[in-house]
Amino acid sequence: MIDLVLKFARLGVFPTSVWTTQFVTMLSWKRKINSAWNLLDELMKLEAPVDAAPCNALLTGLGKEMDIKKMNAVMVKMKEAEIQPDVVTFGILINHLCKHRRLDQALEVLDKMQGEMSIEPDVVIFNTIIDGLSKVGRQEEAFELVEKMKSQHRGCSPNTVTYNCLIDGFCKAGEIDKGINLFHEMQEMELVPNAITVNTLVHGMCMYGRTSNAVRFFYEMRSKGLWGTAVSYTSLIDAFCKVNNIARAIEIFDEMVTDGFPPDSYVYYTLISGLTRAGRMNEALTYFQTLKDSGFSPDVVCYNVLISGLFNTNKADKAREIFEEMEKAGARPDGVTYNTLIAYHAKDGNFIEARKLLKKMVNEGHVPTVVTYGALIHAYCLNQKVNEAMALFKELRGSSKVTPNGVIYNILIDCLCKKQDVQQALALMDDMEVRGAKASANTFNAVFRALREERMVNKAFELMDRMVRQGINPDYMTMDILTEWLSGIGEMEKLRRFVEGCTVSEGDHAAGDGAAAAAS
């Protein structure tokens, strides 16, 4: 067909722009974006009438393939051929930039279209940017933009989508009350909230532990005829699972069915993951079966959740069975699957099987990561093979393929401290600071415990200073260890200073006061 179109074109018989657009759309839909590009290019060379629409179709296709270079090339070609980009052209570009969190560039394009291109942005353009800003935590700027839409842009006032984006932005930032205010504001402006508005607010409340508010809001809206969708039920189920209220989660699941929303794969995944976290594997497997009976094919993540849950509850046989099923079902095991298997066998002391799996993983084209090696190192530690753990660590440190991160150091430091090998643990603490691996309160807690055993209080003061310097907050465990230790030796003043973010080492008071001033 393409050949035929081009044959006609060479004779001066051109497809209309609508036809060309349909060709391009169809080709990029079939993932033949290069053919689409060539067709359009050929037609333009033959000086066929090409306007913005087919170019837009090509840009959309390239956007899906994340080919930003070619997208720019299309823009250049349009300019050369003097094809005026329209508001949709800019919509595609801005959307692409926003989805890749390049908001400043998106704002630049907005500026450019208003300025030198003199094309008025429409409500879709604004909504895209407002959503983008909200998603990168710049919801205040998004809010300002909405104010601007209200005051400056006649014929382009905010709509329901605008508010949904903005509400989501504030909810994700934890400002639920602001989200609720905006919900009221949109109604004052006679904008009708829809199911997505409800889903967004319910999710926001759930995410910040206001589950009972979410439930109340959800029912209240429902009684007014404003229904959420399966998405709202999913958020509620997830929230109840996370506080280990499985009974309530299942109730919501059943309610969803009675309310006439057939469960989709997301709802099943949520419940299965919640049941797995709770260690209730039999029920998880029952819902897993129902999911398959309903005609869904579980994805890799769902399989991974089950496999790790089964290993954690000592159901290794069942885990292996699910692993085999997944291979048969055509859900290709990924790096996480292999990491899970490797971790289990290694912890079990079966390092031969673990190494075998590592080989298989590589053969299947998955690159072992810092997590893979972390699993092995952790297992060596648990199996009293500290030397092997250190050897593997040194191997990593000397090679460039995987850089040990904070977790790796934590595992080793914790292990060394439990063996009361304080010197080597301290050496690793220094090494991790030099290498820029991030320590956590956990790291320090392990070392403090060992130092207390060895009565090395000055070293502890030094580390307390390091914690302050690195901006790592003590957790309740840190406080527990230090309070018990320091109160017993009359050093509570030091602890007090530490909590206030000051330096505690001897003869360092001036610096300490400076740090206090900086902290305040």
Added chain:
DNA sequence: GTAGGGTTAG
């Protein structure tokens, strides 16, 4: 060309 849910491994 614009809005909403689950992500598992050390």
